[in-house]
Amino acid sequence: QSVLTQPPSASGTPGQRVTISCSGSSSTIGSNTVNWYQQLPGTAPKLLIYSNNQRPSGVPDRFSGSKSGTSASLAISGLQSEDEADYYCAAWADSLNGVVFGGGTKLTVL
Amino acid sequence: EVQLVESGGGLVKPGGSLRLSCAASGFTFSSYSMNWVRQAPGKGVEWVSSISSSSTYIYHADSVKGRFTISRDNAKNSLYLQMNSLRAEDTAVYYCASGNTAMVTSLYWFWGRGTLVTVSS
Numbered sequence: 317q318s319v320l321t322q323p324p325s326a327s328g329t330p331g332q333r334v335t336i337s338c339s340g341s342s343s344t345i346g347s348n349t350v351n352w353y354q355q356l357p358g359t360a361p362k363l364l365i366y367s368n369n370q371r372p373s374g375v376p377d378r379f380s381g382s383k384s385g386t387s388a389s390l391a392i393s394g395l396q397s398e399d400e401a402d403y404y405c406a407a408w409a410d411s412l413n414g415v416v417f418g419g420g421t422k423l424t425v426l
Numbered sequence: 427e428v429q430l431v432e433s434g435g436g437l438v439k440p441g442g443s444l445r446l447s448c449a450a451s452g453f454t455f456s457s458y459s460m461n462w463v464r465q466a467p468g469k470g471v472e473w474v475s476s477i478s479s480s481s482t483y484i485y486h487a488d489s490v491k492g493r494f495t496i497s498r499d500n501a502k503n504s505l506y507l508q509m510n511s512l513r514a515e516d517t518a519v520y521y522c523a524s525g526n527t528a529m530v531t532s533l534y535w536f537w538g539r540g541t542l543v544t545v546s547s
Binding site: 318349350351355359361362366402404406407408412415416419 | 521535538540
């Protein structure tokens with residue numbers, strides 16, 4: 317299993333607010349920033365949130381990130397059908413001297 | 427426009443070798459760390475290797491340590507991944523991704539479209 321723990325799936329109806337959690341440890345999220353990636357079906361991952369809560373230019377403000385202690389969360393408000401994708405959190409792991417990704421969360425828009 | 431174009435994937439037998447390349451354009455390649463990330467069929471993404479801008483710092487995942495080597499040629503704006511002693515579990519799409527600083531972090535600003543590596547007899 318992954319060093320960063322995410323729920324395998326999440327779902328919501330259009331317009332709803334959905335949150336995806338990412339649980340780590342003191343040597344991962346507890347001491348490093350978290351980044352989130354969105355992977356639409358059949359495409360490469362894309363940076364969605366960086367440095368815990370920053371949005372790259374072009375990412376709608378419906379997407380937001382937060383971090384507290386050894387956990388992080390991605391929130392999507394005003395859910396839209398085009399948000400249906402896989403979402404991954406990532407952080408540096410001090411103990412492994414490398415990067416770790418969460419196992420990914422598949423978001424379904426009902 | 428930033429472009430990262432991977433090449434070199436293909437079908438290889440277990441125990442064989444392959445060298446992946448990533449051609450970068452649209453940004454100052456020599457100023458940024460670079461990374462390889464892979465995704466096995468139907469699975470999540472997995473970090474493979476990272477290299478700092480001047481090649482001073484190099485990191486590999488435990489799953490590939492001793493078998494894979496990341497390198498770069500700043501004069502050619504190119505990133506490489508030499509893969510030896512390939513195993514069936516190395517079968518994946520391999521993505522090249524650029525960092526946001528000279529040092530290695532988990533922040534991958536741009537990604538290529540990937541190249542498929544299949545290890546099978």
